Amino acid sequence: MGKATTSARNGTFLGRLTGSKNGLGLIFMLPAATFLLCFLTYPLGLGVWLGFTDTRIGRAGEFIGLENYIWLLDDPVFRLSVFNTILYTSVASVLKFGLGLWLALLLNEKLPMKSLFRAIILLPWVVPTVLSALAFWWIFDSQFSIISWILMKWGWIDTPINFLGDPTNARAAVIAANVWRGIPFVAISLLAGLQTIPASLNEAAALDGATSWQRFRRITLPLLTPIIAVVMTFSVLFTFTDFQLIYVLTRGGPVNATHLMATLSFQRAIPGGQLGEGAAIAVAMIPFLLAAILFSFFGLQRRKWQQGGAD
Amino acid sequence: MATVGFRNVRKAFGSVEVLHGVSFDIEEGEFVVLVGPSGCGKSTLLRLLAGLEHISSGDILIGERVVNDMPPKERDIAMVFQNYALYPHLTVGENMGFSLTLANRPKSEIAEKVGPAAEILGLSNLLDRYPRQLSGGQRQRVAMGRAIVRDPQVFLFDEPLSNLDAKLRVSMRAEVKNLHQRLKTTTVYVTHDQIEAMTMADRIVVMQDGIVEQIGAPLELYDSPANLFVAGFIGSPAMNMLSGRIDPDNSSRFISKEGVALPIGRPLVETPKGGAIYGLRPEAMRLGGDVRLKVEVVEPTGSETHVIGRLGGVEVVGVFRDRIEARPGDEIGFSIDTTATHLFDAASGKRVSI
Numbered sequence: 311m312g313k314a315t316t317s318a319r320n321g322t323f324l325g326r327l328t329g330s331k332n333g334l335g336l337i338f339m340l341p342a343a344t345f346l347l348c349f350l351t352y353p354l355g356l357g358v359w360l361g362f363t364d365t366r367i368g369r370a371g372e373f374i375g376l377e378n379y380i381w382l383l384d385d386p387v388f389r390l391s392v393f394n395t396i397l398y399t400s401v402a403s404v405l406k407f408g409l410g411l412w413l414a415l416l417l418n419e420k421l422p423m424k425s426l427f428r429a430i431i432l433l434p435w436v437v438p439t440v441l442s443a444l445a446f447w448w449i450f451d452s453q454f455s456i457i458s459w460i461l462m463k464w465g466w467i468d469t470p471i472n473f474l475g476d477p478t479n480a481r482a483a484v485i486a487a488n489v490w491r492g493i494p495f496v497a498i499s500l501l502a503g504l505q506t507i508p509a510s511l512n513e514a515a516a517l518d519g520a521t522s523w524q525r526f527r528r529i530t531l532p533l534l535t536p537i538i539a540v541v542m543t544f545s546v547l548f549t550f551t552d553f554q555l556i557y558v559l560t561r562g563g564p565v566n567a568t569h570l571m572a573t574l575s576f577q578r579a580i581p582g583g584q585l586g587e588g589a590a591i592a593v594a595m596i597p598f599l600l601a602a603i604l605f606s607f608f609g610l611q612r613r614k615w616q617q618g619g620a621d
Numbered sequence: 622m623a624t625v626g627f628r629n630v631r632k633a634f635g636s637v638e639v640l641h642g643v644s645f646d647i648e649e650g651e652f653v654v655l656v657g658p659s660g661c662g663k664s665t666l667l668r669l670l671a672g673l674e675h676i677s678s679g680d681i682l683i684g685e686r687v688v689n690d691m692p693p694k695e696r697d698i699a700m701v702f703q704n705y706a707l708y709p710h711l712t713v714g715e716n717m718g719f720s721l722t723l724a725n726r727p728k729s730e731i732a733e734k735v736g737p738a739a740e741i742l743g744l745s746n747l748l749d750r751y752p753r754q755l756s757g758g759q760r761q762r763v764a765m766g767r768a769i770v771r772d773p774q775v776f777l778f779d780e781p782l783s784n785l786d787a788k789l790r791v792s793m794r795a796e797v798k799n800l801h802q803r804l805k806t807t808t809v810y811v812t813h814d815q816i817e818a819m820t821m822a823d824r825i826v827v828m829q830d831g832i833v834e835q836i837g838a839p840l841e842l843y844d845s846p847a848n849l850f851v852a853g854f855i856g857s858p859a860m861n862m863l864s865g866r867i868d869p870d871n872s873s874r875f876i877s878k879e880g881v882a883l884p885i886g887r888p889l890v891e892t893p894k895g896g897a898i899y900g901l902r903p904e905a906m907r908l909g910g911d912v913r914l915k916v917e918v919v920e921p922t923g924s925e926t927h928v929i930g931r932l933g934g935v936e937v938v939g940v941f942r943d944r945i946e947a948r949p950g951d952e953i954g955f956s957i958d959t960t961a962t963h964l965f966d967a968a969s970g971k972r973v974s975i
């Protein structure tokens with residue numbers, strides 16, 4: 311009887327659709343897919359479209375092809391912002407990785423009040439970005455900076471450091487702020503990864519004669535790579551698209567030394583009114599982001615040792 | 622190869638002491654099995670010897686050296702963990718040669734040492750596999766291989782067979798023993814399976830709640846258990862225990878609380894002051910005799926017959942070489958091999974010499 315129903319169903323298209331597992335899955339996915347399409351793709355599509363027009367605030371634009379992009383290629387400020395973004399992302403990501411891993415390793419040791427330390431580590435992350443940016447703004451203030459004040463007290467320097475007024479200092483300052491803010495995510499995620507590594511592996515390695523550096527190099531690090539790949543992909547994406555910190559701290563100054571693509575895009579589009587051009591700058595970030603995602607995609611592929619049966 | 626010594630070793634985790642002064646010595650090349658119920662501190666003792674935990678007081682000696690503060694990597698000890706602890710990102714060959722890689726040995730030397738070890742364990746054609754791609758028994762062998770390649774002073778095994786199925790366990794048991802006979806390395810083997818202990822050990826250390834109850838050769842423990850705990854722990858099915866007292870009129874007779882009279886064999890040198898406990902091995906019961914057993918369950922295993930019944934109300938298990946066709950409720954008569962009876966002081970639990 312079961313057979314009869316099946317063949318009857320096979321007759322119509324709908325019957326075939328509901329009869330097959332994939333077809334049924336498609337039907338169930340439809341609402342979610344529609345939702346995603348409307349709310350995720352539409353703004354993205356609109357942004358891309360704007361990049362091909364000369365829209366300004368208050369005036370509908372016309373399609374002008376690649377003109378925005380060609381113009382941007384020759385724009386020294388845009389080029390500087392690309393350089394800044396890459397510098398900012400790479401330096402900050404490397405620092406966040408290094409310090410985050412170090413913190414995670416520390417927190418993974420047996421130490422008293424471990425959970426308290428773990429909670430404290432999370433603080434920079436739970437504070438609203440704008441608030442921490444304001445705090446840093448104050449820390450980096452050209453006259454009242456606490457860092458300058460302490461260094462002057464100790465007699466190391468005579469005049470306050472011009473943190474945000476000098477291009478090199480400003481770059482270092484925003485990177486420091488970003489690192490401070492990004493470390494918790496990296497540290498806590500890596501800590502979670504570390505805790506999935508059975509203690510007996512490290513014990514076995516210790517008995518096999520490994521020094522603590524060898525244990526880290528040959529056991530911990532290789533087993534942590536899958537998680538490092540995920541965490542650092544996210545970290546790079548967050549850093550590359552960072553906006554709030556820069557906008558509060560420097561607004562891209564001095565002389566565009568800290569302008570990132572995101573801040574430049576906003577500045578051109580909203581205060582500057584050139585929506586089309588701003589959109590084009592934002593769209594220009596997409597290839598970089600895609601590259602990061604692809605990198606992690608290949609980095610994340612199951613390694614040979616992860617394949618095969620369960621444990 | 623080396624001797625191992627424990628001198629009044631204590632270990633506390635925080636305020637909880639789990640080992641209360643353990644002392645014994647292991648001779649060079651000896652195969653010693655630690656047995657005891659779960660949580661009695663076997664693994665802890667092993668980890669102390671390996672240097673993975675710090676002792677709270679006492680001394681541990683390897684060879685003639687006190688190693689209390691020596692880090693694990695200097696102790697020259699190889700350990701096979703219960704979960705094998707194979708490095709998942711290294712192949713079988715790399716796992717086995719890991720210690721040599723760490724010591725920056727040339728590839729040719731590593732291959733030279735890994736090859737024969739793999740040969741012994743039948744792993745030669747699995748050297749390029751990853752641990753995930755192996756069966757439980759194969760993983761267990763890799764873990765052993767990793768230890769063999771080290772050629773250490775002492776082998777430690779922490780319940781290495783407990784994850785295997787019954788059949789594989791029996792064959793691995795023989796393999797481990799074989800290996801020891803070939804390599805003659807001092808070995809400490811932890812298990813809570815008394816059959817494993819009996820079949821593999823040169824000497825058995827029986828532990829309970831952080832103290833050593835008895836140390837001796839397997840048959841020594843079986844034939845003259847020092848106390849009730851060892852008596853109940855060694856032997857399968859477990860020894861039957863009946864409480865009662867010695868017949869005041871005939872000190873070679875025991876009378877259980879229910880009034881069943883059982884022979885002791887010889888008159889006692891000293892009678893326990895309070896009550897006594899009579900230990901009757903299931904194997905010491907012989908069919909035909911005047912002790913009456915009321916049958917409840919008959920379990921033929923083929924080679925022998927297990928009979929569970931009541932002896933004056935107390936449940937007793939008997940193992941007979943004969944085929945018995947009794948039905949529940951029947952009574953069978955049996956006699957007792959008095960060379961294999963045991964008597965314990967009810968108050969202290971200690972063995973009373975007969």
Ligand SMILES: Nc1ncnc2c1ncn2[C@@H]1O[C@H](COP(=O)(O)OP(=O)(O)OP(=O)(O)O)[C@@H](O)[C@H]1O
Nearest residue numbers: 634639657658659660661662663664665666812813
């Ligand atoms: N790291 C630890 N912290 C606190 N208590 C511990 C720790 N390790 C073991 N213990 C305690 O020590 C006692 C002995 O543990 P151990 O692991 O040595 O038992 P075991 O004899 O190996 O048992 P099993 O047969 O179940 O493996 C247990 O009561 C356990 O709770």
Ligand SMILES: [Mg+2]
Nearest residue numbers: 663664665779
């Ligand atoms: Mg254990």
